[in-house]
Amino acid sequence: MEAGELELLIPAGEIERGVRELGSRLTKIYRGKQVVVIPLLKGGFMFASDLIRCMDLDLQIEFLGAASYGEQTRSSGEVRLTLDTTMPLKDRDVLLVEDIVDTGLTLAYIQKLIRSREPASLRTVVLLDKTARRKVDVEVDEAVFDIPDRFVFGYGLDSPGGFHRNLSDIVTIRE
Numbered sequence: 001m002e003a004g005e006l007e008l009l010i011p012a013g014e015i016e017r018g019v020r021e022l023g024s025r026l027t028k029i030y031r032g033k034q035v036v037v038i039p040l041l042k043g044g045f046m047f048a049s050d051l052i053r054c055m056d057l058d059l060q061i062e063f064l065g066a067a068s069y070g071e072q073t074r075s076s077g078e079v080r081l082t083l084d085t086t087m088p089l090k091d092r093d094v095l096l097v098e099d100i101v102d103t104g105l106t107l108a109y110i111q112k113l114i115r116s117r118e119p120a121s122l123r124t125v126v127l128l129d130k131t132a133r134r135k136v137d138v139e140v141d142e143a144v145f146d147i148p149d150r151f152v153f154g155y156g157l158d159s160p161g162g163f164h165r166n167l168s169d170i171v172t173i174r175e
């Protein structure tokens with residue numbers, strides 16, 4: 001993909017500001033509690049690593065991995081678990097951190113899995129919310145940015161072939 005084909009959607013500075021503000025809100029919400037933060041891999045790793053540094057709390061990290069089979073720019077809705085947690089979640093305050101919610105099928109699957117483990121609470125934060133594509137009603141407590149129905153990547157999200165996760169900005173393909 002040539003640089004000229006890319007269109008900047010959310011610059012790094014705006015992401016940084018949004019993440020910092022979310023971190024402050026979560027610090028207030030969870031004050032006095034010990035939180036288990038679960039980045040959903042792969043896409044959620046960069047958002048989560050920046051977010052936890054803006055959370056002034058006692059927290060632990062666990063990981064869940066999910067992937068959906070499908071075309072390269074659309075998720076298929078068939079979700080599979082690629083990595084599971086190692087620590088019991090029962091009676092814990094769990095914060096699920098996801099890069100993007102599109103159809104909602106991945107989040108619905110993962111939230112159901114976490115709830116089956118009986119946490120004391122479950123909160124879900126996402127960086128990007130593509131509401132136009134929603135297929136299932138899924139609970140999102142906070143979305144940093146609402147985005148249009150465009151294929152996006154960068155800042156943890158991949159382009160076809162699994163590249164561009166290392167970009168600092170969120171970009172899209174020029175139409």
Ligand code: PRP
Nearest residue numbers: 041042043067068075102103104105106
């Ligand atoms: C992407 C993204 C979300 C999911 C959102 O994951 O990270 O988990 O799709 O789509 P949905 O709301 O329609 O389910 P992907 O399967 O591409 O895996 P990745 O996180 O490894 O990039």
